[in-house]
Amino acid sequence: METKLSLLLVICLLTGITATTYDEFTYNGFKRSELYLDGMAEITPNGLLRLTNTTTMQQGHAFHKVPLHLKNNSDGNVYSFSTCFVFAIRPEYPDVGGDGVALVLSPTKGLPGALPKQYLGLFNFTNNGNSSNHVLAIELDTILNMEFGDIDNNHVGIDVNGLSSKNAAPASYFIERIGNFQNLSLISGKSMQVWVDYSNLEKKLNVTISPFSVPKPSHPLLSSFINLSSLILDTMYVGFSSSTGSMLTSHYVLGWSFKMNGQAPALNLSSLPSLPSEKHRRKLTSLIIWLALGVEVFITITACCIAYIIRRKARYAEVLEEWELEHRTHRFSYKELFKATKGFGEENLLGVGGCGRVYKGKLPTSKTEIAVKRISHDSKQGLREFVGEIASNSQLRHRNLVQLLGYSRRKGEFLLVYEFMSNGSLDKFLYDANKPPSLSWSQRLKIIRGVASGLLYLHEEWEQIVIHRDIKASNVLLDSEMNGKLGDFGLSSLYDHGSDHRTTHVVGTIGYIAPELTKTSRATTSSDVFAFGVFILEVVCGRRPIMPEASLDLHLVDWVWRSWRNGVILEVTDARLEGDYDLGEPELILKIGLLCSHPVPAARPTMRQVMQFLNADLSLPEIPKDGKDITV
Template identity: 65%
Template structure:
C-alpha cells in the first residue's frame, strides 16, 4: 500500500511539473489546428503552414498560443526573462507594395477585440491606439510607411508599446559577421526569414534580431532597447501573432514558432518546416485548387460553427436587433457581465445612485477590472438613438473622465460598462472622519482643477456639447494615484430619452440645482457651472450643500459662505480638517470662485474656460484674487 501511494505521489508531481513546463515553453515546427487559438481569417493548411492573411482585402487575423503564460513569478511578482523566435514569409501580389504587415504580440487577451483590419495591424483602433490601459507589447514587421504613426519607412522592424507609434524602430536588416555592418532585407521578398525577440528582466533589455532563414543568428541584434516591461506586462498574459492585409492583397505566412521563459527559446528544425505555396502555374494549379477548396471548406465549417454558437447564445441570453450590428464592437455580452460581477451579487455592489446600482467586476479571460451600472430601461421607443448616444459618448477621451467602455441591453435593462476606479468617490474622502480618508489641500486643489478641465472638455472641446447635469463630490471618482475622474457624464441627457417629451423632468441633486433650472427645466452649460460652484465650496469647506438639521443661517452652504465673505471672514469657511498645511491664497480663490459660479443669475457666472484660466493662473501675489473680488 505504501509503495502504491508513493508511486501515485510521484505520478502527481510528474503531471504538475509537465503542465508547468508546458506553460513555460513550447515549440511548433509547423502547426496543427489544436495548437493555436485562431480568429479572423487565420487558418492552418494541411502541411502545417499557418496562413495569417491570404489574398483577401481588409482582413485581419490572430493566432495565439492557447495557454496563458505566467510572465511574473508568483512568489515575488517580478517579471521573468523570456525568449521567442518564429519563421515567417510575406508574399505580396505586387513586388513593391504589400499589406500592413505582421506582429508578434503579448496581450492580456487572446485576440484583440475591436481592432481594425487596416493600418492597425489587427491590434488597435483609433479610440484605443496609444492607451496605457492596453498593456500590449508588439514587435511589428511593417511594410507600409504610415505618417500617422511616424514610421521610418515602408520596410522596418519596430517595438510598439500600447500603440503603433514605435518606441524603437530600424530598417529591416541583419548584421554580417566580421565587422561588415548590416545588410538590408526586403520584408516583401516572399522569402522565409526568422525573427528573434529576447528580454533580459535583470538588465531590463529587449533585443530584436532578424535574418534570412539560411543564415545563422547574427551576433548583434537589429534593435537593442533598454526598457522596463513590468508596467506593461501583467502577471499572466497571452502571446500570439497578429496581421492585417488592408487594401493590397498580401499573404502573411508563419512556418514555425518557439518560446521559453527564463531561458533561450528552443531551436526550430528548419528542415522539417512546412513549404510555402508554389506559384500558380502548370501542374500546381490543380494542387492549389484542392488546397483552396480545403481552406474554404474549413472556413465555412468554422463560420457555421461560430454562427451556431452565436445564435444559441442570443436565443438563450439576449436579443440582438439588426440595427445593433454596427455597434457590436461596443456591446458586451450579458453572460460575460454576469460572470464578471459574480451574478451581480450584493458583495460586488459598489453603490446605488440616481440612475441605478453599480457593481464591480472582472471580465472573464482578462485582468481588466470594470464597473457595471444597471439602469432600468424597457422602453423600446428611441432605443436606437439611446444606444447611438452611448456609443458616441464612449468616444469621449479625457484624462479626467471615467472611460465608458460599452453597453449591454438585456431583459428590460441597460447595462453600462466603465473602467473601475479603485479609490471610489471623492465624497467618502471629504466627509469620512477616519484618518486614512483625509485629503490634504494639495490633493483637493488638483482634484478641483481636474474636474474643471473635464467640464471644459465636455462643454467646449469635444465635437458635441455634453451637459453633465449632476456635478457633485459623489460623482467624482479617484484612481490609484488620487487622480480625479468625472463619472456619469451625459447620463442625464440619455436618461431623458426614456421620459415623456411633453413633461418637464428636472434631473440633478438638491443643493446643486441652478435656480433657473427649477423654473424652465432647461439644462445648459451655465447650470453645470452653478453645480460646479457648489462643488468647489463642498471640497474647500468639507461640508455638504444642505444641512437639514442646522440653523437657518448655516443650513445652506452657498448662503453661509456668502455671509462669511460679506463679513470679511471668508477664510472661516474652510474645512477645519485642513489644519495649517495649505496655501491661503488658493483656498480663498476657490471659495470666492465657488461663490461666483453659484451666483443666482446665469449671466454673472463665468464659463468653464474662464474658470480653468483662473485656477491655472493663480499667483502668490494675489492679483487674480483681487480681480475676482472686484468681479464678485
C-alpha cells in the first residue's frame, strides 16, 4: 500500500497536481465516476447521490474511490480530520421511515456481508460488535432498535465496530439566541447539514447537525473523547451506508466535503442538486398510499374471509376413522347439530349424566325433534363408550328401543343423535316429586312389558347377542304415549350367538349389578336379567335399588324377599298406587322380579320366558319362601 501511495505522489509531482488532492475533496453534487457505488446506490441525472430507493429490505454504499492515509507513521496517531455533508431522508409515507443513513470509515470499499434494516448496511448479526471490524460510523437512525440500546427512533449516534452507540442524542441543533437545542425530524424530507470533526490533540470526536440553511452551530450535538489509534488502520475508505426495512424510504446525499488536518471546506449550498419535487412526490405518494390502502383493504378483507371460513371449518371440523366406515351409521354434520340445539344452549338441556349432557334439538330442514347426547371430554369411557353405543345400536330396530338416528364428531367431542322422547326418563316419574301425576298401575305394567320386549330382541331376536349391561330406570325413556323404550347403549357389548362373552372388568350401576359379576366379571344375558328383575321391583315399589332411608342401606331385592317370606309382599307396592290395581297382577309382577333377581344365575329365567310369564303363556314356577331350589 505504501508503494502505491509513493507512486501517487510521484504522479502528482509530474502532473503538477498538489498532494492535498488526496486528503481533501469537495462534491457539490456528484458524478458517477467520482464514487465507488454498490447495492441500490446510484447517481441521479441532476447529481444527487441516492443511496436507497423505494425498495424494501435493501442497502446501498457510496465511497470515495481513493483511500485516505489517516495515520502518522512516526507515532501511530490518527490525523485530525473534518467532514461536512448535506443529506435528506424522504419516506414515501409521511412520518414513517426506515432505517437510516451513516457516514462510515471502513478498511474496505463497500461492506461485504452487511445486512439491511436495523444493521444500516454496516454489519450483520455475526460480526456486529467485533473489534476486528475497524469501522467508525456516525449514524442518523430513524428506527428504535431495542437490541442495540437505541434511545429513540430519531437520533444521531457514534458507532465503533457495532451498532450499540458509544454516544447518542435525539436529533437536534443548538440555537445560540435561546441557548438550547431545538429538535429536528430526520424523516421530515428536508435537507440537513452534518459536520464531523476529530481532534488528534484532544482525542475528541464532535458531531454537529443543523437545518440546511442554518450555519454550523457553536455547540456540537455529540462530543466524545475517543482515541481512534487502535480503530483506524493506516489507510481507510470514507463514504456512506444506508438501508431500508419494510417502509419505503429514499436516502439522499446532496453534497460532501472532507479535509485532513483542517476544517472541511464549506459546501456551496446554492449549487447543490435539488431534491425531487415535493409536489410530484406528494402526488406519487398519494397514489402509492391509495393503491397501498386499496391493496391492504383487499388483503384484509380477503384474510378476514379466509380466517372466518377457517374458523367456521375449525368450529365444525369433523373426524373420520375406519370404524365409522364399518358401521355405516348416518353421520350428521356438527354444524347441523349445533344449529338444531341452538348452540347447545342451556335452555335446551334435557339432562346431565355420568358421561355427558343430553340436549333437545330440532333438525333445521326436516323439523324432526331429536335428542343429542354430547359425551364429555373428560368422560372415563370416552371414545370406547361412544363407539360401543354406535356399534350396538346402529342397526337395531325395535319399537321398545330408543332409535339411534346417527352421530357426529368434532375433535375430542362425541355426539349421538336419538329420536326425541317427549316424556323423558322413567326415573323422573318414579322419584321426582315435581313430576305429577304419578304413574298408574297400567302405565307401569305397560312400561315393564315394553322393556322386556326390547330386551328379548337384544338377547335372542337380533343377528347378534347384545348385552346391555346398564338396565335401570334412568335408561328407560318414555314417548308421548308413555311407551317405555330402553336406551343408552354406552356400556353394551356385541357377541355372536354361542360365543363366550367374557369381559375384563365389572361395569354397570351399583344396585343393578348381578352378584356373580363381582367374582367372574363375566357379563351375560343372565346378568342383564338380574338387572331387569331389579328394574321390575323398582317400578312396582317406586323405590331405588339401594334404599338410603333404611337403617343399613337395605337393598331393594332383599327387602322384597323379606316381605315375600313374611307373607306381606303387596305391602311393598308404591303407596301412590293407592291399591288401584287387580290384586293378582302386582303379586305376579313382583314374583317375576324376584325370580329374575335371584342370586343364583341358573335360577333366573331367560327374557323369552319372562315375556311368556307376562303374557300368561307360561306358568310362573313356585317360589319358595327361602328363595332356594327354584327350577325355571
